[in-house]
Amino acid sequence: MSWTAVGVDFGGTKIRAARIAGGRVEDEATRPTPPEDPTMILGAVTDAVAAVHRPGCPIGVAMAGQIDRRSGVVRSSPNIPGRNIPLGPSLEDAFGVLVILDNDVRLAAAGEWSALGETPSLLVALYVGTGIGAGVLLNGHPLSGSHNLATEAGHATFIPGGELCSCGRLGCFEAYAGGRALAQRARRLLAQRGLGAAPLDAAAVIRMARHEDPAAAAVWEEAVEALRTLAWNLSVLFDPEVVVLGGGVVRGAPELLEEIRSHVEEQAWSGYPPPGIVLGHPDAAVLGAARTAWLEYHGG
Ligand SMILES: [Zn+2]
The missing domain is CATH 3.30.420.40 (ATPase, nucleotide binding domain)
Structure with missing residues (x-):
């Protein structure tokens, strides 16, 4: 079945956003992860997603740390300073689509x-x-x-x-x-x-x-x-x-x-x-994040 969604692999040194169509990377953008300021980090994720996003595409974000999947809040992560960062809601506001956020290992699996x-x-x-x-x-x-x-x-x-x-x-x-x-x-x-x-x-x-x-x-x-x-x-x-x-x-x-x-x-x-x-597949994290977001969006 053909499907399109955006997957984000949020790492400690870079943020990779990829538009996945039918299980393949169709377009991608990478931004360095800003070292300290959470506002700049949110800006960098938004920027990477904007480069590949298409209207209506759900977004999945894979990142290390303690993630509250339900609210989309990052409780703590080695990749973002501070606690309780509302990364999911911030992307939902920016793109007006469903956003899921989860542990990178689980989404990569x-x-x-x-x-x-x-x-x-x-x-x-x-x-x-x-x-x-x-x-x-x-x-x-x-x-x-x-x-x-x-x-x-x-x-x-x-x-x-x-x-x-x-x-x-x-x-x-x-x-x-x-x-x-x-x-x-x-x-x-x-x-x-x-x-x-x-x-x-x-x-x-x-x-x-x-x-x-x-x-x-x-x-x-x-x-x-x-x-x-x-x-x-x-x-x-x-x-x-x-x-x-x-x-x-x-x-x-x-x-x-x-x-x-x-x-x-x-x-x-x-x-x-x-x-x-x-x-493992080199694109597993972005693929899993996008696929999970798409399934959730379509009630799978
Ligand atoms: Zn241990």
């Missing part, structure tokens, strides 16, 4: 489902970037939980009493395999060896591990183990048809896909097919 032809009965999407997030869709419907907090997989426990996570708990998967944690752990080990504390990101850690730097290799090996374990835990809990992997760390280390696939296949129930392990 909806985009993966859409990109796979809307057929998987149960889909798990696992994103490993700065942090770790997951989305679960049952026949295309996201599992959101009682407080919109379901499947916060990065904060499930990998090692009880282990590393301190950004959420304040100990031993979360994210504290071992999230991009930020990877960089911090490698830096700490290098400093212990008296090798200074030069700025380091996850991509640099992966590169150093490939060149057999012992500190980076130890940190990376544990991250891979955490991700294999997490992918299997999600598989055994949800019995998915497909597990989609995405995010900066996965894109930076495509060999992860095979590592995870072989582990999940090894662990899978005998006599049943293991879930397919596939790489």
